[in-house]
Amino acid sequence: MPARAFDERDVRIRPGKGSRPRTKQRPEHADARTAMVVAVDRGRYTVLVDPGGSDETRVLAMKARELGRQRVVPGDRVDVVGDTSGDDGSLARIVRIGDRRTVLRRTADDTDPVERVIVANADTLVVVTALADPEPRTRMIDRCVAAAYDARMDVVLALTKADLASADELTAMYAPIGVEVVVTRRGDDGAIVGLDALRDRLDGEISVLVGHSGVGKSTLVNALVPDARRAIGRVNDVTGRGRHTSTSAVALEVPGTREPTWVVDTPGVRSFGLAHVDPAHLLHAFADLAAVAEECPRGCTHLEGSPDCALDEWVEAAGDDETRAARAARLSSFRRLLLSRLGTTDADAPDRPR
Numbered sequence: 001m002p003a004r005a006f007d008e009r010d011v012r013i014r015p016g017k018g019s020r021p022r023t024k025q026r027p028e029h030a031d032a033r034t035a036m037v038v039a040v041d042r043g044r045y046t047v048l049v050d051p052g053g054s055d056e057t058r059v060l061a062m063k064a065r066e067l068g069r070q071r072v073v074p075g076d077r078v079d080v081v082g083d084t085s086g087d088d089g090s091l092a093r094i095v096r097i098g099d100r101r102t103v104l105r106r107t108a109d110d111t112d113p114v115e116r117v118i119v120a121n122a123d124t125l126v127v128v129t130a131l132a133d134p135e136p137r138t139r140m141i142d143r144c145v146a147a148a149y150d151a152r153m154d155v156v157l158a159l160t161k162a163d164l165a166s167a168d169e170l171t172a173m174y175a176p177i178g179v180e181v182v183v184t185r186r187g188d189d190g191a192i193v194g195l196d197a198l199r200d201r202l203d204g205e206i207s208v209l210v211g212h213s214g215v216g217k218s219t220l221v222n223a224l225v226p227d228a229r230r231a232i233g234r235v236n237d238v239t240g241r242g243r244h245t246s247t248s249a250v251a252l253e254v255p256g257t258r259e260p261t262w263v264v265d266t267p268g269v270r271s272f273g274l275a276h277v278d279p280a281h282l283l284h285a286f287a288d289l290a291a292v293a294e295e296c297p298r299g300c301t302h303l304e305g306s307p308d309c310a311l312d313e314w315v316e317a318a319g320d321d322e323t324r325a326a327r328a329a330r331l332s333s334f335r336r337l338l339l340s341r342l343g344t345t346d347a348d349a350p351d352r353p354r
């Protein structure tokens with residue numbers, strides 16, 4: 001670290017900008033540069049100034065004291081001041097965190113009141129699930145969907161290993177709740193087939209990849225970001241630490257897309273505790289059901305068997321069998337998500353789609 005040459009106090013009363021009247025409000029850091037946070041490692045933040053642009057610069061930064069205990073996470077848009085050259089040994093300072101469009105949170109388990117923001121401003125949660133080896137775990141998928149919808153993110157179900165088992169059952173199970181499905185498999189030549197469709201779907205977005213060990217998440221990340229290892233290695237170069245041992249999320253830039261595209265790998269996240277998820281938020285992810293549920297009795301849980309739940313009447317009122325079946329599928333899927341939130345799913349229930 002260089003000698004303490006520059007910090008936010010210097011910036012506030014910068015020569016040449018002295019005409020700005022000092023107000024009671026914290027003075028703006030008028031010369032701050034906007035950056036995107038891509039990695040966090042023990043109090044050091046790797047940020048990209050001009051992310052995805054021609055002047056993209058990788059800069060190491062620390063948090064200004066004035067931010068207090070506010071967490072800064074990958075995906076955050078921040079303002080940085082100080083040495084934003086990105087040169088070896090340079091250290092910039094994060095002075096502002098931009099408003100977050102989305103916030104993906106997790107709690108360690110359903111009773112844990114401590115929630116952590118994992119990623120900010122992500123558009124899509126990609127739930128990576130193998131069709132076999134290991135067997136798909138639909139409760140895990142449901143929990144991810146609930147967490148994503150609570151965060152106001154879209155969900156893509158990336159079904160891997162279609163060379164080993166069919167994707168039909170799971171596709172049918174998740175289509176009714178707005179989950180897009182992308183299927184990949186290993187081709188005869190060993191390459192992953194279906195990657196282009198996934199890359200197209202993620203183009204221009206920040207996506208977060210989650211999945212259990214062995215489902216092929218690393219395979220996908222490495223295929224989407226061929227120099228992923230090097231990209232993470234570059235973080236080390238900047239922090240000067242020998243190995244990247246952090247288990248926190250890292251945003252990686254996907255090459256070969258039309259718009260700047262990012263995938264956030266979450267090595268430490270194996271599941272989502274959902275204590276923070278408000279069932280009412282979940283309902284908002286289902287616009288049609290939310291409209292119907294306005295007719296529900298006060299305090300309706302919308303769960304199966306809840307008296308006079310308008311959602312049941314909505315299914316019954318369908319004009320034809322096809323519509324009724326579609327509504328019934330959507331309602332039962334929504335109720336499944338509600339149960340995953342309430343933690344009342346039977347732990348011994350078969351974990352396979354029926």
Ligand SMILES: Nc1nc2c(ncn2[C@@H]2O[C@H](COP(=O)(O)OP(=O)(O)OP(=O)(O)O)[C@@H](O)[C@H]2O)c(=O)[nH]1
Nearest residue numbers: 160161162184185186212213214215216217218219
């Ligand atoms: N048959 C088949 N195997 C695959 C496919 N994708 C990945 N695999 C294999 O599945 C195994 C696990 O893949 P990884 O990419 O390491 O899985 P991961 O989800 O990153 O797991 P961790 O590294 O433990 O977090 C590896 O042996 C891969 O070669 C696929 O589409 N088909």
Ligand SMILES: [Zn+2]
Nearest residue numbers: 296300302309
């Ligand atoms: Zn209801």
